[in-house]
Amino acid sequence: MVVINCNLFKKYDVALSFAEEDRAFVDIVARLLKERDVRIFYDDDKRVMTWGRDLRHDLDKVYRLQARLCVVFVSEAYGRKYWTSFEMFRIRARALFQRRRVYFLPYLMDESEYARALMDIGCLTRKNRDEHGLADAIVEKLNQQPVRRFVLLFLAWFAHRLRRNTTIALLAGGGLFLFRDTLTPVDILTQRIYERNTRRVEGSVCGDGAFSERQGRGSCSHHGGVARKVDTVLHDKTMEDCRREARSISIW
Structure with a gap:
């Protein structure tokens, strides 16, 4: 399955937000998405580009303005990190602003208290979707997004x-x-x-x-x-x- 690119004004199809402790898992998902020609924001690809720049400014633009969807890899580590908290604030602000369209896609890496706090939102979990299943789900979700x-x-x-x-x-x-x-x-x-x-x-x-x-x-x-x-x-x-x-x- 490949993604149908129907949004002409976004730089990325998907932004990935995660804690460093979960990078090994996210790295596989990122590779699978690239193989399907999905335009992703994955911080490891932007090391040189962001070198010396104001990360708060750049990340604010990515998570509030530049992506069609945002997948958040929610875990115990995600809930206690400065940068992930910063990203989550921008992501929730964007989701609140566009209530009629899906943007924030939580993926629960574990059953931590922080993850359970998001159960009022439709979530996918590591129990029911592995890396390949998650990549397929992301592409399917992208293809459901209407042209504005x-x-x-x-x-x-x-x-x-x-x-x-x-x-x-x-x-x-x-x-x-x-x-x-x-x-x-x-x-x-x-x-x-x-x-x-x-x-x-x-x-x-x-x-x-x-x-x-x-x-x-x-x-x-x-x-x-x-x-x-x-x-x-x-x-x-x-x-x-x-x-x-x-x-x-x-x-x-």
Whole structure:
């Protein structure tokens, strides 16, 4: 199972918060998530980046703003450490701010008093999910997260402007057309690709079967005169070819 990245404005899919005593377990989970192309915040990957920086400022940004979900590895050691207490305060503040959407995901490493205090929240435990089971659950949870409504509204507005405004279309270039196509359902995108790959043909078929690009009275005068005029649209790709291309582009 792989994660479907539907949130365009978060730096990380998952932030991991844990005590140093639990690092061996968390390290396995982090590796499994990376193998599934999940963007994670794992402090061991950021040692050089955070060297010399204000950790309180950086961690506050990560846990309050930059992650779609936060998995907290709750244990007796987690409850008595300064940095984990700092992280938990930011995590709970974020969870309280966005009550309608899940953010804080507790994973109980043991049955300590600190862990039992979180039993009013839906938890996974080490008893029912090992490292592999937890990684699978995190990916499943990520794929359940909806795209924010304002993101959809913005994309709908931008696609509308892109169709109507030549200046925006020219500035956007092919990259944004591809971006719009990625978010378009396959059936609609198939029709769009079919319409893009067309060319208009105007002219005349002469009496001897030759083709002329002219339609005037003098057309085909050396080929037996005009037998019939041609004004049609030709498609360079079949509908089936367009459907295959749409399936390779669209995420739907």
